[in-house]
Amino acid sequence: MKKVLTLIVALVAAITLVACNNSSKRTGETVEITQTISVDTGEKNSKGETVYKKEAVTQKMFINPKRVVTFALGVADMLDTVGIEKAGITTFALPKSNLPVDLSKFNDEKYINAGTLFDASLDQLNLMDPELIVLDGRSLNLYSSLKKQYPQADILNASNTSYTIEAHKENVLNLGKLFPSVKSDLEKEMTIIETKFNEINEVAKQHQALFLLSNGKALSVFGKGTSSRYNVIHKEFGFQDARATSGQEDAGSHGVAINLEALTNINPEVIFILDRAAATNNESGLANLKNEEQFKKLDAVKAGKVYDLNPGAWYLVTGGFQSTKTMIADIQVYIDSLAN
Numbered sequence: 205m206k207k208v209l210t211l212i213v214a215l216v217a218a219i220t221l222v223a224c225n226n227s228s229k230r231t232g233e234t235v236e237i238t239q240t241i242s243v244d245t246g247e248k249n250s251k252g253e254t255v256y257k258k259e260a261v262t263q264k265m266f267i268n269p270k271r272v273v274t275f276a277l278g279v280a281d282m283l284d285t286v287g288i289e290k291a292g293i294t295t296f297a298l299p300k301s302n303l304p305v306d307l308s309k310f311n312d313e314k315y316i317n318a319g320t321l322f323d324a325s326l327d328q329l330n331l332m333d334p335e336l337i338v339l340d341g342r343s344l345n346l347y348s349s350l351k352k353q354y355p356q357a358d359i360l361n362a363s364n365t366s367y368t369i370e371a372h373k374e375n376v377l378n379l380g381k382l383f384p385s386v387k388s389d390l391e392k393e394m395t396i397i398e399t400k401f402n403e404i405n406e407v408a409k410q411h412q413a414l415f416l417l418s419n420g421k422a423l424s425v426f427g428k429g430t431s432s433r434y435n436v437i438h439k440e441f442g443f444q445d446a447r448a449t450s451g452q453e454d455a456g457s458h459g460v461a462i463n464l465e466a467l468t469n470i471n472p473e474v475i476f477i478l479d480r481a482a483a484t485n486n487e488s489g490l491a492n493l494k495n496e497e498q499f500k501k502l503d504a505v506k507a508g509k510v511y512d513l514n515p516g517a518w519y520l521v522t523g524g525f526q527s528t529k530t531m532i533a534d535i536q537v538y539i540d541s542l543a544n
Contacts, residue, residue, distance in 0.1 A: 230335070230356050234264040235381040239361045244348035256345050265358040267382055269336035273297040273318050273329060276340035276362040280307060281524025282379065286389035293383075295332050302484065304516025306526055321520075324350060336382065340523070341365035358382075364523030365457070367436045367531070369398055372523055393525045400532045405442035407539050413443035414472035414504075417459055419480040421489045423467070424459035433457045434518075437476060441535055446472035464498045471502055474509040474538055483515035511538055 240260050247255040272293050274280050280298045284307070288296055297316035316332055319325035321342045329337075334357045337350055341363040351359055360378060364371040376394045380387035415426045415437045427445045428438035437443050447470055481488040490512075493499055504510050517530035 230266055233267050235267055236262055237265050237358075237360065237378055237381065238262045239378070241347050241359075241361055242344040244345075254345075256348075263358070265360070265382060266335065267384060268292050269334075269358065269382065271295040271332050271335045272338070273316075273324075273332070273334045273336070274338035274362075275299060275318065275321060275324070275343035275346075276338050276364075276523065277303075277307060277321070277521040278340065278364055278523030278527060279338045279362050279375065279379070280310065281521050281527050282376070282390065282393070283383075283386075284309070285393060285525040286386040290389075291383040291386045297328065297332060297334070302520060304483075304520055306516060306530070307521065326353065329354070336360065338362050362523070366431075366433045367440070367522045367528070369401060369440055372397070372528065375523060397525065397528050397532070400529075400536075401440050404532065404535055404539055405440070407442075407542065408535070409442040409444070411443055411473060411542075412446040413437060413474045413476060413538075414446040414470060416462075416467075416475055416477045417480055418477055418488070418490045418493060420487055421492075423462050423464075423493070425462050426459040433459065434478070436531075443474075446470055446474075464496060468498060468502065472504050473507075474511070475502070475504045476511050476513055476535070476538075478513045478518050479515055480519055483519040509538065509541070511535075 238260070240258050242256045243259050245255045245257055249255055270293060272283075272295070274283075274296075275298070277298065280296075283291055283293070283296075295316065296310075297318040298310055299320050300311060300315075300317040301320050303310060316328050317325060318328060324343075324346060334354055337354065337357050337359045339346060339350075339359060339361050342365065344361060344363060347359055347361075350357070360382070362375045362378070364375060373394060376390045380390050383390075415434045417424045417426065417434070425447075426432045426434035426437070427447065428435050438445060477490065479488050479490045480486075482490070494505075494510075499505060502510075511534060513534045514530045517524075517527040517534075521527035
């Protein structure tokens with residue numbers, strides 16, 4: 205009986221401690237952050253799915269959060285580059301599924317597994333009682349539920365899935381506000397990246413290129429449409445689109461489906477290929493594509509101007525410092541070939 209009573213007392217104490225952690229009012233210096241959030245409207249569409257709406261808001265957030273969760277791997281990359289400890293972070297959590305090699309250090313047990321790129325592990329987050337939660341395009345719809353679950357936590361949208369320099373600079377600005385001890389380091393890294401983009405753009409704008417996504421047996425292309433997930437090839441690196449017409453047909457994250465016959469008709473000068481299946485640990489069809497006789501007859505193939513892109517950098521960790529440098533290095537291989 206005495207043991208049971210002891211267990212009950214311990215359980216009540218633990219529950220009380222968690223309740224105190226979740227209800228205690230935070231104090232300290234704050235900064236203003238302007239961002240776009242995704243809010244649960246409480247409505248359902250015809251498929252029974254929750255309807256979300258985007259809202260632009262300006263919120264006050266506490267600087268120097270020590271317990272940080274990020275579902276944006278690009279932010280994990282940036283904080284790792286400038287120093288998680290230097291930023292003052294003592295507890296760090298991120299999704300550990302599909303971590304690319306460059307972020308494999310985060311598989312260490314000292315880093316908490318926050319769930320997946322799309323969903324949060326509330327059991328883990330409850331234990332760490334986060335002060336800052338960072339979302340991106342894949343997880344942005346979690347905003348309302350996480351804000352309700354962790355009312356004292358600040359939630360930052362660091363979306364940069366469809367990479368743009370503008371979004372990258374905005375994320376650097378916001379992280380610099382929240383972590384002033386690494387502000388100058390963040391800005392220095394961003395300057396290096398922006399300079400490299402400008403250098404490549406000066407050369408690339410004179411050439412045409414096609415961005416090809418291989419996903420198992422399926423192929424799709426991405427052009428310069430404003431909603432095209434990989435318009436970074438055209439908007440930031442500066443390449444002309446290899447197709448005669450391009451625009452809003454490229455809208456969305458999946459691109460436009462294409463077959464070998466259509467690819468032959470385009471016959472691009474250079475092809476950049478991203479193997480999505482390799483990034484998601486699914487069966488790749490890229491080797492089979494490259495063995496197709498029709499593919500081998502393309503001018504880009506015959507000239508040796510087909511370049512494989514790093515799946516982790518281009519698909520999983522967009523918006524990081526090291527991942528963006530990897531993207532730049534992938535394109536630089538082609539730029540360097542022009543001088544030979």
